[in-house]
Amino acid sequence: MNKSSSFTKTKLSTYTGLPNPILAIFAHYSNAIYLRMKKSVQNLKVVSNQRLNKDHALLELKSEVLLEGILPGQFANILVDKSQKVFLRRPFSIFQVDYKCNSIFILIKGIGEGTKALSKSLVGDTLSVIFPLGRGYTFPAKRSKVLLVGGGVGIAPLMLLATMLKQDNHQIEILLGARTGEDLVELENFAKYGTIHTTTEDGSHGTEGFVTNHALFGEELKSFDRIYTCGPEPMMKAVARLAHLNSVDCEVSLENTMACGYGVCLCCVTETTGGHRCVCTDGPVFDIKQLKWQN
Amino acid sequence: MNKSSSFTKTKLSTYTGLPNPILAIFAHYSNAIYLRMKKSVQNLKVVSNQRLNKDHALLELKSEVLLEGILPGQFANILVDKSQKVFLRRPFSIFQVDYKCNSIFILIKGIGEGTKALSKSLVGDTLSVIFPLGRGYTFPAKRSKVLLVGGGVGIAPLMLLATMLKQDNHQIEILLGARTGEDLVELENFAKYGTIHTTTEDGSHGTEGFVTNHALFGEELKSFDRIYTCGPEPMMKAVARLAHLNSVDCEVSLENTMACGYGVCLCCVTETTGGHRCVCTDGPVFDIKQLKWQN
Amino acid sequence: MAELSIDIAGLKLKNPVMTASGTFGFGVEFDDFFDLNSLGGFVVKGTTLHPRQGNSYPRMAETPSGMLNAVGLQNGGVKYFAENIYPRLLVYDTNILVNVSGSTVEEYIACAEQINELDHIAGIELNISCPNVKEGGMAFGTSCPAAEAVVKAVRKVYHKPLMVKLSPNVTNITDIALAVEASGADSVSLINTILAMAIHAESRKPVLSTVTGGLSGPAIKPVALRMVWQVSKSVKIPVVGIGGIMNSTDAIEFFLAGASAIQVGTANFIDPMASQHIIAGIDNYLDRHKFKSIKEIIGGLQL
Amino acid sequence: MAELSIDIAGLKLKNPVMTASGTFGFGVEFDDFFDLNSLGGFVVKGTTLHPRQGNSYPRMAETPSGMLNAVGLQNGGVKYFAENIYPRLLVYDTNILVNVSGSTVEEYIACAEQINELDHIAGIELNISCPNVKEGGMAFGTSCPAAEAVVKAVRKVYHKPLMVKLSPNVTNITDIALAVEASGADSVSLINTILAMAIHAESRKPVLSTVTGGLSGPAIKPVALRMVWQVSKSVKIPVVGIGGIMNSTDAIEFFLAGASAIQVGTANFIDPMASQHIIAGIDNYLDRHKFKSIKEIIGGLQL
Numbered sequence A, B: 001m002n003k004s005s006s007f008t009k010t011k012l013s014t015y016t017g018l019p020n021p022i023l024a025i026f027a028h029y030s031n032a033i034y035l036r037m038k039k040s041v042q043n044l045k046v047v048s049n050q051r052l053n054k055d056h057a058l059l060e061l062k063s064e065v066l067l068e069g070i071l072p073g074q075f076a077n078i079l080v081d082k083s084q085k086v087f088l089r090r091p092f093s094i095f096q097v098d099y100k101c102n103s104i105f106i107l108i109k110g111i112g113e114g115t116k117a118l119s120k121s122l123v124g125d126t127l128s129v130i131f132p133l134g135r136g137y138t139f140p141a142k143r144s145k146v147l148l149v150g151g152g153v154g155i156a157p158l159m160l161l162a163t164m165l166k167q168d169n170h171q172i173e174i175l176l177g178a179r180t181g182e183d184l185v186e187l188e189n190f191a192k193y194g195t196i197h198t199t200t201e202d203g204s205h206g207t208e209g210f211v212t213n214h215a216l217f218g219e220e221l222k223s224f225d226r227i228y229t230c231g232p233e234p235m236m237k238a239v240a241r242l243a244h245l246n247s248v249d250c251e252v253s254l255e256n257t258m259a260c261g262y263g264v265c266l267c268c269v270t271e272t273t274g275g276h277r278c279v280c281t282d283g284p285v286f287d288i289k290q291l292k293w294q295n
Numbered sequence C, D: 001m002a003e004l005s006i007d008i009a010g011l012k013l014k015n016p017v018m019t020a021s022g023t024f025g026f027g028v029e030f031d032d033f034f035d036l037n038s039l040g041g042f043v044v045k046g047t048t049l050h051p052r053q054g055n056s057y058p059r060m061a062e063t064p065s066g067m068l069n070a071v072g073l074q075n076g077g078v079k080y081f082a083e084n085i086y087p088r089l090l091v092y093d094t095n096i097l098v099n100v101s102g103s104t105v106e107e108y109i110a111c112a113e114q115i116n117e118l119d120h121i122a123g124i125e126l127n128i129s130c131p132n133v134k135e136g137g138m139a140f141g142t143s144c145p146a147a148e149a150v151v152k153a154v155r156k157v158y159h160k161p162l163m164v165k166l167s168p169n170v171t172n173i174t175d176i177a178l179a180v181e182a183s184g185a186d187s188v189s190l191i192n193t194i195l196a197m198a199i200h201a202e203s204r205k206p207v208l209s210t211v212t213g214g215l216s217g218p219a220i221k222p223v224a225l226r227m228v229w230q231v232s233k234s235v236k237i238p239v240v241g242i243g244g245i246m247n248s249t250d251a252i253e254f255f256l257a258g259a260s261a262i263q264v265g266t267a268n269f270i271d272p273m274a275s276q277h278i279i280a281g282i283d284n285y286l287d288r289h290k291f292k293s294i295k296e297i298i299g300g301l302q303l
């Protein structure tokens, strides 16, 4: 159903090393067979914690086990052991992978108990992380023009996606929306993989309004082969509607409250054309045709 | 019943400033009327955390509210908010008071979840502390020869006691027992207030054996007017028995599992001559005559 | 500043926040912490006709997000209360309820009669749900006929507001609530503690001297909330919500579920100021959501 | 290395650690994490005669030291199970139980008959305690006559070990356990989740689509432990302990209380390796305390 499974053994022949200083060098992929990494529970060491703005933090977590292929859109379920109020793990997209340093990056927006506690992790702390989980975004079979649309912390899965799409040599436009310019993070790193566009609700950066108010959603939209999006549900629904109207393929990454994160509790279902499906295993990435989101 | 209540207004006329570098200067007491401090819930800032040995830490906690008279043997009930497993507060003796810096000291031995989490407090952390709680040790009405006997972390209430007894000009002998020499902490500071004697189970420091194996518990015991003790219950019971046999007054400080720490839950009772009594309010310090501990 | 006052079948509370029996001593222990007159009311320790020593030590066990207690109604008896405690309570201007327990219907009656004489006591909370005593206690609260018998008997001798405290240890709490309502209760309060147990693995012994005890604290909040919701849909008398209320958000949840007032229990141990923070937080919630009175959110769950 | 194997009325477990229905998928989801053959056994998802879509989203709420679920027995039906899942389970060399639920006695019978045909299924865990379905489910587990009826009926058609899973939402769980024992159950497992509720104060809405759901996790452990203790003193058949078991210390507590085996539920979500750590920890405990076999600590609470 979700095409990401075809990536369990894929040749990413177009890979070239990445110049991003804080991020990955995917030497691992280079001209290599891409292997699906088994999910596992690991104790990852916090090797850096950068505060990007008042509520966003970027954690780098180092693994002792050799990282294998992680797909964009896959996520990690992280235990919050420093807060008395949090019982269940919290899911986070894998923002980036640095195969050279054998570490993953997690972008965290502090909104509640769990995210705030995690964003205060200290270098040297150990976090229990289950990863990689879920099905990620799928890649176009031929060279394509793609649009990545991220809203708020929904930009998180798009960094790894952009990185890998660029390896595959696609033409990439990236549209990032936020409430204010202050809330836009990691623009410089995104700029390495594609052309950046922004919208802000208060007009302090880029176009004023929501992402769908951007000119890209006008006539030009039809020129894209595929849209990838992640962000607040109303945003993704608006993007999906316009994608459908313009007959552009579209994949969205859903959020959901999760207990397990790997398909055994059946708590994270969403309504699909095939009935209730688990967001954690059948998603988080879905083609909008699977959801009833076209209209 | 417990004579500490007579201290709610007491003139500690013999007070002189203390040379202890890390500890208190009791200018507050000096020739002053001693006022009972009201119990309150305060957010205290951790201003220092010294690790004394592998499992003992000494925290200095600074208050924003003017500290008033705190009695030796009184305790503080501290919230552990950094551990997922601890729900109730944990009680700790007030080890020392620094009225000049407006701070209290807490000696913590890490034995379980709560004590381990607290002993890892970072400078700058804020701890919610209810204090001062309970009835402390009582002071002899006339100049006396007193023996302080501490076992393990039971030395905690004895530092403030020694400090204040010295202010009152009593003759003080201090006997501290532990498993090994490594486990004996704060000997130099205790030495400022009295003559130090030690016992260790492995003989690595002072007399080999338990505190009651020390020569002080021989013929000399009768020469004391009063014994103050705190430590493991079997130790205190042995001390109490010998005190009774030698007709020496004796006060013990009891431990108990506490839910509230200030007399409202009735969970912390101990059997006394007056029936079930709360350790947190009728104690933690009891005269051995109140308990059925003479034999 | 929204209107916080509420009338619980004759009990006029200045705000819907009370404190729960067994977790608030006789109130006086809180004088150092805050002005008791700020409370809607408070319920003093479980009181019985005769003095009780309570259970042996240990009486307490910490559990995940909660605790067990097995105090077993230690108290000096109603006469001791009337002579030694009651005079100290006269200074307070708030609703003081006495939580009454007994091993037999006769004991309940005799105790209630004596409390009826105490002008400054606003009402009785009839405890038919104490899991920590060998006789009576919870037995009255787990069968409809027994609950009816004790409530009817006390109703005859007690002429002020009668709140009946229900046990959660039942298959169908609405049945008990309806029985109690029909027998003359002015209001019901729920829940008391859930019968539970703790074992110390290393020593292979029960943690409590009584083996089993009553579970309280945040762990039981979801169960309490469910029962308050079920009961408030079934009875016409006001429901007072109890169980794991630690902050004003918890309290709001109980109002939405149908409680007309709440009691703060175990939270007092974690923070003696809890009730004060809760009162302030309720006020803030009502203001933020533009409600003029607490009454507007009672039972206001949007289904 | 102590002897960990135990016989639960015909179910030969290599160790007393199983995983609980609804928290372990069909087992196969754990292949990445560990070798399932290390388990004493596992219980697959609740299975019904007909396929069920389960309840609408949201189905989960986090609570203090626990969670609510309202999955509502989403499953493909017993036929789907037999055709699509069962073949994938043949590779495992451990005791696989199917958790069977139904809305009517007839459904239970029909479902059990089909499972009786599956050689590699070691037994049925009869779920008479699911709080999350409108019809049947918990109703069978909260009254003795209803429990008797369904257990007797299934017993007639099912000829392998029959474990009956009890509901904690009752006044007296020993009554139900005795009824179930008399009706032919080989063992009982307890507890299922406690009926509870969560409300989102800001939106004034229930968190779950079904309003109420089942509480699981460490929060309920003290209640589960009490019930296991009560039941194991009353019945002669083996008792399997479930409820908030997160680590081997918790597991040991259940054995001491009288459980002959345990099931790990919600802990699987927090740590998929939980059951593995528990097995190792039990072994370590027995060695440290110089017990030669797990059997020596079952019911070994020192009063």
Ligand SMILES: Cc1cc2nc3c(=O)[nH]c(=O)nc-3n(C[C@H](O)[C@H](O)[C@H](O)COP(=O)(O)OP(=O)(O)OC[C@H]3O[C@@H](n4cnc5c(N)ncnc54)[C@H](O)[C@@H]3O)c2cc1C
Residues within 6 Å of the ligand: A075, A086, A090, A091, A092, A093, A094, A106, A107, A108, A109, A110, A111, A112, A113, A114, A115, A116, A153, A156, A157, A254, A255, A256, A257, A258, A284, D200, D202, D203, D207
């Ligand atoms: C697949 C996936 C990937 C994700 N990736 C990322 C990522 O990369 N970075 C990131 O920062 N986040 C990510 N998220 C979101 C992240 O998991 C959540 O923000 C996090 O779980 C919140 O936990 P918390 O403890 O901070 O908040 P909580 O304290 O649990 O609650 C958060 C807020 O939601 C509100 N809330 C709770 N329940 C309800 C309700 N029923 N109705 C309305 N409001 C409610 C609360 O009031 C609170 O303000 C991802 C989520 C998923 C499912």
Ligand SMILES: Cc1cc2nc3c(=O)[nH]c(=O)nc-3n(C[C@H](O)[C@H](O)[C@H](O)COP(=O)(O)OP(=O)(O)OC[C@H]3O[C@@H](n4cnc5c(N)ncnc54)[C@H](O)[C@@H]3O)c2cc1C
Residues within 6 Å of the ligand: B075, B086, B090, B091, B092, B093, B094, B106, B107, B108, B109, B110, B111, B112, B113, B114, B115, B116, B153, B156, B157, B254, B255, B256, B257, B258, B284, C200, C202, C203, C207
């Ligand atoms: C008045 C008073 C003053 C105190 N002063 C000090 C002080 O100054 N410094 C200090 O370090 N400590 C002091 N203590 C002791 C301190 O409060 C305890 O060590 C602390 O509460 C333990 O908490 P924890 O979370 O670390 O341990 P927990 O994890 O709660 O348990 C500690 C240990 O006890 C064991 N245990 C628990 N229950 C039982 C049981 N029923 N039977 C046998 N064993 C059991 C556990 O296995 C565990 O190993 C004082 C106690 C009191 C009452």
Ligand SMILES: Cc1cc2nc3c(=O)[nH]c(=O)nc-3n(C[C@H](O)[C@H](O)[C@H](O)COP(=O)(O)O)c2cc1C
Residues within 6 Å of the ligand: B265, B266, B267, C020, C021, C022, C023, C045, C046, C047, C069, C071, C073, C099, C127, C130, C165, C191, C192, C193, C215, C216, C217, C218, C220, C242, C243, C244, C245, C263, C264, C265, C266, C267
């Ligand atoms: C230590 C303790 C003692 C209690 N004593 C009584 C009592 O005497 N009478 C009574 O009706 N309830 C008693 N209770 C129950 C509480 O009043 C309350 O119903 C219960 O604890 C649930 O609320 P909570 O979770 O907020 O504590 C006691 C609870 C605790 C924890």
Ligand SMILES: Cc1cc2nc3c(=O)[nH]c(=O)nc-3n(C[C@H](O)[C@H](O)[C@H](O)COP(=O)(O)O)c2cc1C
Residues within 6 Å of the ligand: A265, A266, A267, D020, D021, D022, D023, D045, D046, D047, D069, D071, D073, D099, D127, D130, D165, D191, D192, D193, D215, D216, D217, D218, D220, D242, D243, D244, D245, D263, D264, D265, D266, D267
């Ligand atoms: C998400 C979820 C789904 C469950 N589904 C079932 C089920 O289908 N059948 C059943 O008998 N019990 C089911 N249970 C109950 C568990 O098997 C177990 O009895 C309960 O959760 C208590 O144990 P725990 O606290 O270890 O989780 C479910 C529990 C959870 C959390």
Ligand code: FES
Residues within 6 Å of the ligand: A257, A258, A259, A260, A261, A262, A263, A264, A265, A266, A267, A268, A269, A278, A279, A280, A281
């Ligand atoms: S979170 Fe458990 S199945 Fe998706």
Ligand code: FES
Residues within 6 Å of the ligand: B257, B258, B259, B260, B261, B262, B263, B264, B265, B266, B267, B268, B269, B278, B279, B280, B281
């Ligand atoms: S700890 Fe509550 S009365 Fe002593």
